[in-house]
Amino acid sequence: MQALARNTRVALLFAVALTVPAAPMIAQEAPRVRYQEIPEGAYSVVAQVRAKPGKEDALRTATLPLIELVRGDPKNLVYFLQEDRAKPGHFIFYEVFASQADFDAHNAMPYVKDWFAKLPDLADGGVEVMRMAILGKPKK
Numbered sequence: 001m002q003a004l005a006r007n008t009r010v011a012l013l014f015a016v017a018l019t020v021p022a023a024p025m026i027a028q029e030a031p032r033v034r035y036q037e038i039p040e041g042a043y044s045v046v047a048q049v050r051a052k053p054g055k056e057d058a059l060r061t062a063t064l065p066l067i068e069l070v071r072g073d074p075k076n077l078v079y080f081l082q083e084d085r086a087k088p089g090h091f092i093f094y095e096v097f098a099s100q101a102d103f104d105a106h107n108a109m110p111y112v113k114d115w116f117a118k119l120p121d122l123a124d125g126g127v128e129v130m131r132m133a134i135l136g137k138p139k140k
Contacts, residue, residue, distance in 0.1 A: 036138040038077050043100045044132040047093040050124045056089030059122040062115060063091060069111050070095065075102040096134065 051059040063081060070079040078096035083089075097103040106112060119126065 033078055038096060038134055038138060039098055040134060040137045042077065042134040043097045043103045044134050045093065045095045045097075045103065045129060046132060047095075047127050047129040049091050049093075049119065049127045050087075051089030051091075051122060052124045055122045059089060059091070062118050062122060066111070066115060069109075070106070073106055073109070075105065100131075 049059070049063075060083070067079065067081050070076050075097055076095065077098060078094065080094040082092040082094070084092070095103070095106075097106060116127075
């Protein structure tokens with residue numbers, strides 16, 4: 001009898017799940033990178049920061065909010081935050097902006113300044129930055 005009741009509940013939950021519209025899940029997806037909109041010579045930054053020993057979780061916690069904030073910046077074209085699987089607390093940033101002026105404006109944002117202000121306590125050294133140029137003409 002308990003098995004029948006459990007199976008009935010499972011079937012009911014499954015039926016309800018099928019009737020819930022899928023649109024909200026689709027609406028939450030991040031916009032796709034549109035490579036054709038990234039101009040040749042766009043300003044790209046590859047940066048890394050390493051946590052002080054024992055500060056890995058604290059640096060991760062301080063850094064994770066940047067994903068939503070930077071991707072929400074209309075001048076940001078691409079942003080990825082990555083963490084080394086073999087060395088937790090070693091983070092790599094990949095960012096693309098149309099110009100250096102757009103990147104400089106990004107670095108002047110209060111949330112970026114706040115993040116940099118936390119680094120002396122959390123990071124082993126500063127942020128190492130490589131400033132790059134995107135190669136290849138966008139296809140229209």
